[in-house]
Amino acid sequence: MSESNIIDGKAFAARLRERVGNEVKTLKADHGLTPGLAVVLVGEDPASQVYVRSKGKQTVETGMESFEHKLDASTAEADLLGLIDTLNTDDRVHGILVQLPLPDHIDESKVLAAINPDKDVDGFHVINVGRLWTGADAMVPCTPYGCILMLKDALGDLSGKRALVLGRSNIVGKPMAALLLAESCTVTIAHSRTKDLETRCREADILVAAVGRPEMVKGDWIKPGATVIDVGINRIDAPEKGEGKTRLVGDVDFAEARTVAGAITPVPGGVGPMTIACLLRNTLVAARRQKGIQATDI
Numbered sequence: 001m002s003e004s005n006i007i008d009g010k011a012f013a014a015r016l017r018e019r020v021g022n023e024v025k026t027l028k029a030d031h032g033l034t035p036g037l038a039v040v041l042v043g044e045d046p047a048s049q050v051y052v053r054s055k056g057k058q059t060v061e062t063g064m065e066s067f068e069h070k071l072d073a074s075t076a077e078a079d080l081l082g083l084i085d086t087l088n089t090d091d092r093v094h095g096i097l098v099q100l101p102l103p104d105h106i107d108e109s110k111v112l113a114a115i116n117p118d119k120d121v122d123g124f125h126v127i128n129v130g131r132l133w134t135g136a137d138a139m140v141p142c143t144p145y146g147c148i149l150m151l152k153d154a155l156g157d158l159s160g161k162r163a164l165v166l167g168r169s170n171i172v173g174k175p176m177a178a179l180l181l182a183e184s185c186t187v188t189i190a191h192s193r194t195k196d197l198e199t200r201c202r203e204a205d206i207l208v209a210a211v212g213r214p215e216m217v218k219g220d221w222i223k224p225g226a227t228v229i230d231v232g233i234n235r236i237d238a239p240e241k242g243e244g245k246t247r248l249v250g251d252v253d254f255a256e257a258r259t260v261a262g263a264i265t266p267v268p269g270g271v272g273p274m275t276i277a278c279l280l281r282n283t284l285v286a287a288r289r290q291k292g293i294q295a296t297d298i
């Protein structure tokens with residue numbers, strides 16, 4: 001049985017970071033402008049702490065300024081809104097990211113709505129959601145944007161292809177569908193209530209899995225030769241590695257899928273590294289737009 005091409009997200013992300021770094025140098029040299037990214041973390045969720053640390057480190061490595069705000073889990077909603085207000089008017093800050101999830105006593109939609117849409121490098125503000133769906137210049141959510149870059153690299157023109165997005169979250173599923181539609185794909189959004197899910201998946205030339213269910217998509221759900229993008233990052237027990245050990249798997253059964261798909265992203269090393277690289281790209285784009293600097297996209 002033949003094996004798929006493995007889409008190397010780690011290498012792709014490294015190349016994108018390098019391009020962003022070069023553009024940052026040009027921006028400094030030509031305009032005296034250093035893009036700045038503020039990341040706000042409320043509480044001590046271990047996974048969020050790891051992400052925030054990586055974001056800060058890569059922001060600095062790319063030549064941008066990083067502002068980290070770590071707030072206690074008991075922080076009042078009003079205090080968080082006050083901090084966002086300060087960041088909205090701080091000229092050194094071009095991008096603002098509030099790490100999700102937030103503690104239960106804080107209203108997430110209120111917080112996201114408080115971010116200046118032009119500094120909303122996550123693309124979660126309703127203004128950016130509206131801009132994305134209407135084809136205007138939006139800040140685009142990082143994970144789906146990274147998926148589109150990898151798909152275009154693997155396939156070239158996506159026009160007319162049948163794409164199925166498994167998952168309907170605001171962070172991945174819905175913006176992913178909008179981006180595929182903008183590339184003139186015929187798009188299906190599938191979810192837990194979708195009938196004949198396996199058949200729908202088998203019809204897709206492009207399958208994007210973003211449901212957070214370990215290895216749910218099996219090899220026989222995939223159309224032979226299809227391109228598979230696995231957004232899932234699930235930690236499961238791995239007794240074969242020893243007692244108490246775990247490993248990361250995606251939403252796709254990789255061992256099965258790679259014998260059927262034409263190309264596939266692995267987990268880890270696929271979509272994951274692209275998300276932060278796209279955040280850095282978004283911060284660069286936001287800084288340029290806020291200063292009215294014209295440049296070709298990267």
Ligand code: GUN
Nearest residue numbers: 097098099100101122142
């Ligand atoms: N939590 C998990 N993914 C994300 C993301 O892309 N952005 C933010 N802000 N929080 C997250």
